[in-house]
Amino acid sequence: MLKIKDLHANVEGKEILRGINLEVNAGEVHAIMGPNGSGKSTLASVIAGNETYEVTAGDIFLNGENIEDLSPEERAHNGVFLSFQYPVEIPGVSVTNFMKTAINESRKAKGLEDMPAKDMLKLIRDKSELLEIDRKFLSRSLNEGFSGGEKKRNEIFQMAMLEPKLAILDETDSGLDIDALRIVANGVNKLKSKDNAVVVITHYQRLLEYIVPDFVHVLYNGKIVKSGTKELAMELEEKGYDWIKQEAAV
Amino acid sequence: MAYTEEELKKELETKEYEYGFYTDIESDTFPIGLSEEIVIAISKKKNEPQWMTDWRIEAYRVWEKMEEPDWANVHYEKPDFQAISYYSAPKKADPNKKLEDVDPELLEMYKKLGISVDEQKKLQNVAVDIVVDSVSVATTFKKTLAEKGIIFMPISEAIQEHPELVRKYMGSIVPTTDNFYAALNSAVFTDGSFCYIPKGVRCPMELSTYFRINQAGTGQFERTLLVADEGSYVSYLEGCTAPSRDENQLHAAVVELIAMDDAEIKYSTVQNWFPGNKEGKGGVYNFVTKRALCEKNAKVSWTQVETGSAVTWKYPSCILKGDNSIGEFYSIAVTNNYQQADTGTKMIHLGKNTRSTIISKGISAGKSQNSYRGLVQVSSRADNARNFSQCDSLLMGNECGAHTFPYIEVKNKSAMVEHEATTSKIGEEQIFYCNQRGIDTEKAIALIVNGFSKEVLNKLPMEFAVEAQKLLEISLEGSVG
Ligand SMILES: Nc1ncnc2c1ncn2[C@@H]1O[C@H](COP(=O)(O)OP(=O)(O)OP(=O)(O)O)[C@@H](O)[C@H]1O
Ligand SMILES: [Mg+2]
Numbered sequence: 118m119l120k121i122k123d124l125h126a127n128v129e130g131k132e133i134l135r136g137i138n139l140e141v142n143a144g145e146v147h148a149i150m151g152p153n154g155s156g157k158s159t160l161a162s163v164i165a166g167n168e169t170y171e172v173t174a175g176d177i178f179l180n181g182e183n184i185e186d187l188s189p190e191e192r193a194h195n196g197v198f199l200s201f202q203y204p205v206e207i208p209g210v211s212v213t214n215f216m217k218t219a220i221n222e223s224r225k226a227k228g229l230e231d232m233p234a235k236d237m238l239k240l241i242r243d244k245s246e247l248l249e250i251d252r253k254f255l256s257r258s259l260n261e262g263f264s265g266g267e268k269k270r271n272e273i274f275q276m277a278m279l280e281p282k283l284a285i286l287d288e289t290d291s292g293l294d295i296d297a298l299r300i301v302a303n304g305v306n307k308l309k310s311k312d313n314a315v316v317v318i319t320h321y322q323r324l325l326e327y328i329v330p331d332f333v334h335v336l337y338n339g340k341i342v343k344s345g346t347k348e349l350a351m352e353l354e355e356k357g358y359d360w361i362k363q364e365a366a367v
Numbered sequence: 368m369a370y371t372e373e374e375l376k377k378e379l380e381t382k383e384y385e386y387g388f389y390t391d392i393e394s395d396t397f398p399i400g401l402s403e404e405i406v407i408a409i410s411k412k413k414n415e416p417q418w419m420t421d422w423r424i425e426a427y428r429v430w431e432k433m434e435e436p437d438w439a440n441v442h443y444e445k446p447d448f449q450a451i452s453y454y455s456a457p458k459k460a461d462p463n464k465k466l467e468d469v470d471p472e473l474l475e476m477y478k479k480l481g482i483s484v485d486e487q488k489k490l491q492n493v494a495v496d497i498v499v500d501s502v503s504v505a506t507t508f509k510k511t512l513a514e515k516g517i518i519f520m521p522i523s524e525a526i527q528e529h530p531e532l533v534r535k536y537m538g539s540i541v542p543t544t545d546n547f548y549a550a551l552n553s554a555v556f557t558d559g560s561f562c563y564i565p566k567g568v569r570c571p572m573e574l575s576t577y578f579r580i581n582q583a584g585t586g587q588f589e590r591t592l593l594v595a596d597e598g599s600y601v602s603y604l605e606g607c608t609a610p611s612r613d614e615n616q617l618h619a620a621v622v623e624l625i626a627m628d629d630a631e632i633k634y635s636t637v638q639n640w641f642p643g644n645k646e647g648k649g650g651v652y653n654f655v656t657k658r659a660l661c662e663k664n665a666k667v668s669w670t671q672v673e674t675g676s677a678v679t680w681k682y683p684s685c686i687l688k689g690d691n692s693i694g695e696f697y698s699i700a701v702t703n704n705y706q707q708a709d710t711g712t713k714m715i716h717l718g719k720n721t722r723s724t725i726i727s728k729g730i731s732a733g734k735s736q737n738s739y740r741g742l743v744q745v746s747s748r749a750d751n752a753r754n755f756s757q758c759d760s761l762l763m764g765n766e767c768g769a770h771t772f773p774y775i776e777v778k779n780k781s782a783m784v785e786h787e788a789t790t791s792k793i794g795e796e797q798i799f800y801c802n803q804r805g806i807d808t809e810k811a812i813a814l815i816v817n818g819f820s821k822e823v824l825n826k827l828p829m830e831f832a833v834e835a836q837k838l839l840e841i842s843l844e845g846s847v848g
Contacts, residue, residue, distance in 0.1 A: 165799075165803050166802070166803075167799050168799075169795065169799075188802065188807070189799060189802035189803055190802045190803075190805050190806060190807045190808075193802070193803055193804060193805035194805050197803075198803075199803050201800065201803075204800070205794070205796045205797050205800045206797075207797055207800070207801075207814070207815055207818055208818055208819065209817070209818025209819055209820070209821035209822075210814055210815065210817070210818035210821075214814075215804070215814070218806055218810065218814055219801075219804040219805050219806055220805075222804075222805045222806045222807065222810060223805040226805065258818065259818075275804065279804070279805070
């Protein structure tokens with residue numbers, strides 16, 4: 118599904134990603150952990166095509182196709198979804214209207230007609246139930262005045278609506294209370310299938326108890342310095358990153 | 368407020384256009400230049416009674432002595448008033464012209480606005496072979512209005528058929544001496560609309576000046592007079608979203624509204640005159656005087672979406688004369704490329720317990736300049752007057768400008784006047800967020816702009832709002848990249 122080869126990326130002339138290699142297959146869940154500022158969000162942004170970051174070397178393949186020349190929206194149309202660490206506010210645009218636009222734009226790109234209002238209504242109803250979202254919420258301006266946890270839950274609601282092939286969840290767990298974490302994780306699990314893949318970026322083992330990863334990677338200083346299975350996450354929780362940093366230093 | 372299935376549906380659906388009438392127009396053109404003779408000739412041409420001719424002459428004499436104002440924050444080459452023809456009927460359909468001859472860019476715009484091929488032909492003076500259904504619609508429509516005693520007709524007809532009403536009210540709100548452009552309009556106006564709603568009548572439908580297909584030919588010097596008698600209600604739509612490439616560079620309209628005791632008038636405008644090209648060449652100068660008088664307990668709401676014209680100078684105002692009267696102004700002004708807009712309102716509080724609300728949304732892109740200019744005036748006897756003003760500016764790029772000039776004059780201690788202003792920029796992060804959800808940049812901007820303008824769009828009648836939304840989108844096309 119996703120294959121990243123020796124990826125280097127800069128922002129404002131500073132190298133943030135320094136040779137990332139990663140392969141994610143359909144049906145898999147990967148967790149990416151690592152200290153603050155190590156480049157996790159940058160990696161997510163680069164995969165999604167954010168032009169703030171300049172790719173200086175390496176390639177990203179999505180389903181075997183090099184996506185270098187694809188715009189962010191084309192990548193989205195190809196099934197890439199990013200749950201943002203810091204979702205932005207769009208005043209005056211309701212969650213419903215935003216989702217309607219997103220879905221219909223993706224359909225348009227595929228040569229499909231707009232989704233009939235009836236189907237849209239049903240989809241909204243189903244997915245908001247799945248994530249236990251109050252309907253009132255859907256008429257509010259996107260992310261405006263949402264609490265931290267509400268923003269994150271809303272990101273996963275959007276993911277549920279768009280049914281991506283590759284979902285990257287950037288610290289979706291931070292800000293969620295214990296119940297919300299369970300609901301959101303449950304939502305993600307329901308959407309999981311053998312045809313799609315999930316990459317979760319997190320600092321905490323807790324989320325991984327719900328969304329169980331097949332692989333865990335540690336990103337440090339712009340590189341994946343260690344990969345393992347879910348036991349690695351437990352080890353990190355216990356020991357912190359110092360030993361990894363030391364290992365990486367030698 | 369609970370979010371019901373109904374509301375959700377409403378948000379997902381679109382609606383059709385409303386009714387109106389259109390005028391038959393004679394075809395001949397006067398020589399260029401303006402003089403007392405020309406003014407008299409216009410009046411003659413229209414078979415006007417002597418009082419009307421005299422009124423025009425008086426206006427002309429006033430205008431002659433006036434100077435073109437230059438206090439607005441706009442810069443343009445002053446028109447040569449002797450180089451304009453003051454009676455030029457619009458072109459008749461050219462039998463040899465085909466739709467294929469029309470600028471493809473313009474046709475593309477029509478398509479986006481959902482304008483039918485027949486309408487496109489009309490807009491471009493291409494002969495239409497099928498008779499558009501609108502005439503019969505208009506006839507039924509007129510009958511419904513007549514049953515209620517509502518008068519709705521071109522002002523030139525009203526001068527003939529209802530001289531007592533026209534004579535009584537025309538110029539009573541915007542006198543011929545009011546300002547340079549109003550005086551000019553009074554002298555040379557060719558047509559416009561007249562509307563009278565009798566006592567206690569609620570006009571059963573949205574009134575619109577013209578079918579949009581006719582809008583292409585509407586005059587440079589339009590005159591509108593709307594009288595809502597005691598306890599009546601009317602919602603009136605002016606203008607059209609279809610882009611009009613009028614060759615007349617100068618437009619100076621006058622609109623007068625009279626809301627008698629307990630009456631309510633909603634006046635909505637969408638203005639999309641040719642803004643000039645990307646280099647700032649050409650485009651319409653739009654200098655409009657719009658004013659409403661509110662008697663006791665009356666209410667007037669001005670709602671406007673201004674996307675066109677190279678230069679806009681426009682301040683729809685309310686004179687809150689009667690106690691407890693209410694004035695509202697909701698405005699969206701979009702400027703792109705080299706457009707300049709100086710627009711806002713005046714709320715003149717004369718009566719007790721008068722209230723006014725001003726919501727202005729300015730959107731600037733390209734190298735344009737967008738100014739809000741508003742006056743809130745509370746007279747000494749206007750006890751407990753209330754005003755709330757909110758002016759928000761949205762900037763796209765670094766080369767455009769947004770300016771706010773709020774003037775407040777309060778002569779009564781019990782008045783409460785509030786003013787809020789914000790300026791924001793469309794952020795790259797917002798755009799990337801939308802992109803990531805599959806929405807391209809152009810559409811993302813449209814979405815953000817629509818969100819920004821929502822409070823005002825919501826004030827428009829539904830079918831107008833949908834078109835206005837599309838229009839905002841089109842007006843800002845190519846503003847990033
Ligand atoms: N737009 C930007 N401009 C300047 N520096 C940036 C930008 N984006 C990221 N960086 C820098 O790149 C580095 C990696 O940032 P990134 O957000 O990818 O870290 P992270 O691993 O997601 O951290 P956290 O765990 O705190 O979310 C940081 O030093 C950050 O300051
Ligand atoms: Mg991060």
